Amino acid sequence: MNRSKLYWLLQVLGWGSFAFVNVFFASLSEGITPIQVGAFVALAGYYLISTHAFRLLVKSYGWIKLPVFRLLVQVLLAVSVLAVGNVLAQVLINLAFGTLNPGFDFRALVISVNLFVSFLYYGFWVLLYFLFHFLDTYNTTLRYEAKINEIRLNHLKSQLNPHFIFNALNSVRALVDEDPSKAKTAITRISNMLRFSLMLDKKQVIDFAEELATVKDYLALESIRFEERLQVEYQIEEGAYGYKIPPMMLQTIVENAIKHGISNLVKGGVIEIKCREGLEEELYVQVKNSGTYQPGSSRNRKEEEGHGLDNTKQRLALLYGNKASFRIFNAGGQFVITEIKIPKQRLTLD
Amino acid sequence: MRALVIDDERLARKELINLLNQLETVEVVGEAIHVEDAKEKIEQLQPDVIFLDIQMPEKTGFDLLEELDQVPHVIFTTAYDEYALKAFQVNALDYLLKPIEPKRLEEAVLKLQGRMEGIAKREEAEGLGNQKKLTLEDQVFVKDGDRCWFVRLSNVRLFESDGNYIKVYFENFKPMIHKSLNALDERLDEKSFFRASRKHIINLGWVEGIEPWFNGGLVVTLKGGDRIEVSRRQAARFKEMMSL
Numbered sequence A: 001m002n003r004s005k006l007y008w009l010l011q012v013l014g015w016g017s018f019a020f021v022n023v024f025f026a027s028l029s030e031g032i033t034p035i036q037v038g039a040f041v042a043l044a045g046y047y048l049i050s051t052h053a054f055r056l057l058v059k060s061y062g063w064i065k066l067p068v069f070r071l072l073v074q075v076l077l078a079v080s081v082l083a084v085g086n087v088l089a090q091v092l093i094n095l096a097f098g099t100l101n102p103g104f105d106f107r108a109l110v111i112s113v114n115l116f117v118s119f120l121y122y123g124f125w126v127l128l129y130f131l132f133h134f135l136d137t138y139n140t141t142l143r144y145e146a147k148i149n150e151i152r153l154n155h156l157k158s159q160l161n162p163h164f165i166f167n168a169l170n171s172v173r174a175l176v177d178e179d180p181s182k183a184k185t186a187i188t189r190i191s192n193m194l195r196f197s198l199m200l201d202k203k204q205v206i207d208f209a210e211e212l213a214t215v216k217d218y219l220a221l222e223s224i225r226f227e228e229r230l231q232v233e234y235q236i237e238e239g240a241y242g243y244k245i246p247p248m249m250l251q252t253i254v255e256n257a258i259k260h261g262i263s264n265l266v267k268g269g270v271i272e273i274k275c276r277e278g279l280e281e282e283l284y285v286q287v288k289n290s291g292t293y294q295p296g297s298s299r300n301r302k303e304e305e306g307h308g309l310d311n312t313k314q315r316l317a318l319l320y321g322n323k324a325s326f327r328i329f330n331a332g333g334q335f336v337i338t339e340i341k342i343p344k345q346r347l348t349l350d
Numbered sequence B: 001m002r003a004l005v006i007d008d009e010r011l012a013r014k015e016l017i018n019l020l021n022q023l024e025t026v027e028v029v030g031e032a033i034h035v036e037d038a039k040e041k042i043e044q045l046q047p048d049v050i051f052l053d054i055q056m057p058e059k060t061g062f063d064l065l066e067e068l069d070q071v072p073h074v075i076f077t078t079a080y081d082e083y084a085l086k087a088f089q090v091n092a093l094d095y096l097l098k099p100i101e102p103k104r105l106e107e108a109v110l111k112l113q114g115r116m117e118g119i120a121k122r123e124e125a126e127g128l129g130n131q132k133k134l135t136l137e138d139q140v141f142v143k144d145g146d147r148c149w150f151v152r153l154s155n156v157r158l159f160e161s162d163g164n165y166i167k168v169y170f171e172n173f174k175p176m177i178h179k180s181l182n183a184l185d186e187r188l189d190e191k192s193f194f195r196a197s198r199k200h201i202i203n204l205g206w207v208e209g210i211e212p213w214f215n216g217g218l219v220v221t222l223k224g225g226d227r228i229e230v231s232r233r234q235a236a237r238f239k240e241m242m243s244l
Helices: A003-030 A034-060 A068-097 A108-156 A162-178 A180-199 A208-229 A238-242 A249-264 A307-323 B010-021 B035-045 B061-067 B082-091 B102-125 B181-187 B232-242
Strands: A230-236 A269-277 A282-290 A325-331 A335-343 B002-006 B027-032 B049-053 B073-078 B095-097 B139-144 B147-152 B156-162 B165-170 B193-195 B200-203 B207-212 B218-222 B227-230
Touching: A003 A034, A034 A068, A034 A108, A068 A108, A108 A307, A162 A180, A162 A208, A162 B010, A180 A208, A208 A230, A208 A238, A208 A249, A208 A269, A208 B010, A230 A238, A238 A269, A238 A282, A249 A269, A249 A282, A249 A307, A249 A335, A307 A325, A307 A335, B002 B010, B002 B035, B010 B027, B010 B049, B010 B102, B027 B035, B035 B049, B035 B061, B049 B061, B061 B139, B073 B082, B073 B102, B095 B102, B147 B165, B156 B181, B181 B193, B181 B200, B193 B232, B200 B218, B200 B227, B218 B232, B227 B232
Parallel strands: A230 A269, B002 B027, B002 B049, B049 B073, B073 B095
Antiparallel strands: A269 A282, A282 A335, A325 A335, B139 B147, B156 B165, B156 B200, B193 B200, B207 B218, B218 B227
16 A cells, blocks of 8 residues: 555544544434534544645655754644644534534633643644654664665675686696596586585575585685695684584685785795684684785785775674674784684574 | 796696697797796797786786886786786787687787787888897887886887886876886987987977077977977987988
8 A cells, every 4th residue: 555545544534533433422422413413524524634734734844854852842833723723613613513602612611621632633643643654764764774784795795706716727727638637626626616606695604514615625726726835724623513604704714815825925835724612602713824914005906905804894794793803913924814703693593 | 939938827837838839830938937037037038929927926917017128029818807807908918818718829829920020021121130229119018007008119209207217108198117217218229219308208200399498408399299308418419310
């Protein structure tokens, strides 16, 4: 149902039941004439028209966007004016239907009661109107934020680096003559990685073991390229396998270690992957590589460099809030350590 | 033609050399594993063409080109590098994507051969032979941020020294190269380029007008409107060169 239809439905139903209830109680106490019924319906009609006019005012002057205090003052003022107008309208309606009783209706007490009652009715209407609006906006904002987060996460998800894939294929081409069985293993590893990257489209986290298997394939392939220039060591605690981690996150860190560490060193170096469980149900993943970390000193390709690490930080923050952490630092002059901490529980569930 | 293969990965070199060995016109004279190695081997082997990988440890293929005094013909090789690809395409440089397709390699070599023959003919006609100086037909490699060019010297109207750098003026660009003007002056053919002053070398082919200036100096106007002062000392030489 669209919003304007909903509005009219609620208006007619609301003021219709106002007329009905009034007629009903009036008939209970002292019996009712068709003329009185007409007067009540006319009054309900007046309420409907006046509230609708008020709505037009609110919409055309954009009251919804006003600061709360100012809105409150304006609304109170408007409701008072409406109530006064309503009391006048009641007199006119009674006059028109011939139900006016000057001796009774013009007494100060009656007028102030009428004023107060119509003030209450308008107040109630306004309350419902703004409440609906605020809930509706709040809802949309929540939905919007959830959507944005999802888009951001998808965007941040790393993909297989094409540079790596083509280099690996190039090495394999040369290996076909030199060492056919090694070439076959390499082809299997490349297809493992491709399959993995195709399948992780929708998942926000995957089993640690799955990620580690990909990283192992990746490093085995890079070892073919770099030969003796790349040494790899793993130290994985048993407990690490109980965790789930964001797909391609360890992979991105290791790729960075290769790209900025090993591939920049003529003599090559070492990559060491350590995973251990912390004291409070958290996983520490540490990648140590030969090289030096120089933040912001990227040669002349600023946009590309450091992109992977920024993405990793943002992904961690979106998935785990402040329960995850990321750091990268130089260790002992010859090594760079990249470390992430991941909690067992995530902020959001699938 | 004599080719040098430059790549830091042994398997990548092996693959390319395998492919090149299947072409009759190409003789692979050597391989180099990084920029310093490549500089030595180019000096020593004087290849006609280098097959150059962009991403290598410590210094890139572009760095190599910037450091070379005399750049041989270059065919770039890369696996996938968006920035490099953009640079190649914009400037119509020759490049091959790894894994290299044998047919593409053959085409690139054929194209290069055609170009080399053209240059050889022109050089013969001009009787330049094996002169080591840079002539108008030679190309220099310049790089400015993400953009790079092979500029034919005949298109360069002016070199201007700026600290430790030289600004190379061509078309609407003036990228910098890291060299001293004196070193460049020695390398340039004096029939085509003239040292106007401490700060400037001009391309004589671009001179449009000459006027006398204070103290017996001259001001030369180049096509395109640049006005360059010729110092008093050089003015005499300049008049001598430009007169019959």
